[in-house]
Amino acid sequence: MNTDNYMELIFPATSQNEAFARVCAAAFAARLDCTMEDISDIKTAVSEAVTNAVVHAYTHQKGKVILRGEISKNTVTFEIQDFGKGIEDIQQAMQPFYSTGNSEERSGMGFTVMQSFMDRVVVRSQPGHGTTVRLEKTIPVNSMEAAANVALS
Amino acid sequence: MQKTTVRALCVELEGELDHHNAETIRRQLDRAIMRCRNGLILDFSHVTLMDSSGIGLLIGRYKKLKEKGMPLYVKNVNSHVDKIFRMSGLYNIIEKLL
Ligand SMILES: Nc1ncnc2c1ncn2[C@@H]1O[C@H](COP(=O)(O)OP(=O)(O)O)[C@@H](O)[C@H]1O
Numbered sequence A: 001m002n003t004d005n006y007m008e009l010i011f012p013a014t015s016q017n018e019a020f021a022r023v024c025a026a027a028f029a030a031r032l033d034c035t036m037e038d039i040s041d042i043k044t045a046v047s048e049a050v051t052n053a054v055v056h057a058y059t060h061q062k063g064k065v066i067l068r069g070e071i072s073k074n075t076v077t078f079e080i081q082d083f084g085k086g087i088e089d090i091q092q093a094m095q096p097f098y099s100t101g102n103s104e105e106r107s108g109m110g111f112t113v114m115q116s117f118m119d120r121v122v123v124r125s126q127p128g129h130g131t132t133v134r135l136e137k138t139i140p141v142n143s144m145e146a147a148a149n150v151a152l153s
Numbered sequence B: 001m002q003k004t005t006v007r008a009l010c011v012e013l014e015g016e017l018d019h020h021n022a023e024t025i026r027r028q029l030d031r032a033i034m035r036c037r038n039g040l041i042l043d044f045s046h047v048t049l050m051d052s053s054g055i056g057l058l059i060g061r062y063k064k065l066k067e068k069g070m071p072l073y074v075k076n077v078n079s080h081v082d083k084i085f086r087m088s089g090l091y092n093i094i095e096k097l098l
């Protein structure tokens, strides 16, 4: 069975690191009974949160992003933290199609994508200090394998 | 179901449609939009990932084409991309070809 696991990555908020972060997150989650769909969901949700740190958090200075991962039983949790400008009104920011970015480029659907691809999304933010997005997903245990494990034990 | 035939310029997209790649893809699609006369078909066969930056990109291309009175179509959308399309309502403005 799964033993608990954790990881932490620190990287600069650059667009090249969006792919790097989501690939690391997928590799971290892969020890669970993930389907291809679960992996796509995780990659996309982590990519959204990291992209937001790159696009919205740091407008005037260069900054860093921390990606933390944790596995407990069959639940994987990621935290994406930045130290940028923060979000004044989190509820408003999470509305579908709400965006403060250049409308030609941003769709305002980032949080909506995170929410529909993960089981739980929690956003904490302090204006002037930064934002932390927590993404949680429980991966159903493969029932055949679980039954075999019970039979063996 | 009947297979639809449309006369339009077909562009094959490749790789990951994220924020990092959006700028390059946008420039290439806008060049294609300048050339096309009957609308644009985007072939998603080789798209492995799409996030909300891709949604913004497609809405932008749809608007550009609409100004010229031309439609935007997509084809060969995989299940991951399909989820993004359904969630965002993109199918209301972009027709999926079979
Ligand atoms: N890390 C962040 N730091 C500051 N603002 C953020 C952050 N993440 C999201 N936001 C705010 O929330 C809004 C909505 O985010 P999102 O749903 O991802 O849409 P988009 O990125 O397309 O604007 C953003 O336009 C921005 O104002």
Ligand SMILES: [Mg+2]
Pocket: A048, A051, A052, A109, A110, A111, B052
């Ligand atoms: Mg976003």
